[in-house]
Amino acid sequence: MSKHFGGFAALSEVSLEVAAGERFGLIGPNGSGKTTLINCVSGALRNEAGSIVFRGEEVSRLAAYQRTRRGIARSFQLPRPFHSMSVLENLVVPLGYVVGLNDADAHAEARRILETIGLADKAATPSHRLSQVELRKLELARAMAARPRLLISDEAMAGLAGNEVDEVLKILFDLNAAGITIIMIEHIMQAVMRFSQRVICLDAGRIICEGAPAEIVKNPGVQKAYLGA
């Protein structure tokens, strides 16, 4: 698919396939088109050329909420909590609108998700009072509440300390073990390399290389894009 902003080609004929249950890493320098790519997949943006096929269905003309209902969930690079709601209510939104639970069931389920993600003690806290790492977890928890088949994690670990990165990574590993396909966008190389089974590197809207993590770090194109060598 391709995506232009005015005369600027954010994505030019990018083509990729992710298998069900895969842990897939997407890397690339700033402005390389990673977020544009997942905005197109999640429906926040419309791709101009090409198509997006999810579980055998062409979804590129569907609104974002319809894609979420088909199983594509995402977290945002800068956390976007529903700031007037409590942490628990943040999860009740997708549980109601995507899963279709009634109020009581949605609240019970939201509590369960908060427990697995380690935010149970914050359930009643207004979401604007959370710390950075808690906000990241809330982003993931809200994405999980939509019961996705594919979870796109957009820099869920940026700006976190080492042990916090490990916490978030563990959550993502657990989700994957439960059968959810995960696309991870990340600048923290160590995390992507440890997590992903397969990695694609984007640069200036094109895929410059694809392969197992170990091959990617050795690739001269990737080294050039990242280090300028």
Add this chain to the structure above:
Amino acid sequence: MKFWIGAAATVALAAGLAVSGTNEYFFYAGYVVLQFVVLATAWNILGGYAGYVNFGTAAFFGIGAYTAVVLFKAAGAPLGVQILAAACVSGLLGFGTGLLTLRLRGIFFSIATVAVIFIMHTAIVNWRYVGGATGVQLLRPPVMLPFDSYTRMLFVVMAVMAVAGVCIARYIEVSWIGRGLRAIRDNEEAAECSGVPTLKLKLFACTVSGALMGAAGAPLPMYMSFLEPASSFDLNYSVSALAMPMIGGTSHWLGPVIGAILLGSIQQIVTVTISNEINVLVVGVLLVVFVVAAPDGILGLLKKLRWLLRSSR
């Protein structure tokens, strides 16, 4: 349960007052205050819950009033029919306006809604059948029993509409729709990614809000026995409908009710005791004070106060 008792009590009180022998001016002024309860409540459905600031209240209100005039002139339709038709026409106008403008965000949406007022105003000015710019004089039909004056009857009608409007707003607020609208207000992209059909919900809110505003305008021609475009599409309606929820608090159905009763009453008192011009100033000054000092309105202040009292104990 408490809510329903309150709603029934309000209607009963209004009817009781109207058949008892209080001063006629009370009903004349009370009608206007109640009308603002409907307008503020209607505005809050889109502006407060979903965060889409609508400056077009005057357009929906005016179109409601003119729908009533057309029906009355053409078919001598009774008041109930006028109100229902006005709600339908304004609801349609809300739906259409929503389709055209709800893809715009923030200030751009607000500007587009101002344009709706001027479009409607211009259309009515150029329509001879409803009197054009000079307006139209209407003869009130005989008043229905048990009321002994038309103003008293309209007062009760408006009280019923205010209660109905609040019931609708409250239903939206506590239902899934309200949660979706709040999600839209907090963050529209995140709402969409949480499965909230944002455009559909906004359209729904805009339609219901417009319909209620139109219903509030429908009895105006009978109230004044006269209707002309300049005062029916007056921008002051837009400003008041926005200021009242802001002052009362936008996150709860009670906010617009408090704001409308408070501001509407002050306006009426000021109009009688000082002058008609000062009452516009009152809205402006109070709005500025609240936006700066208490952005969550009176309800927000009360909440803070309760929180302070609890934590000091």
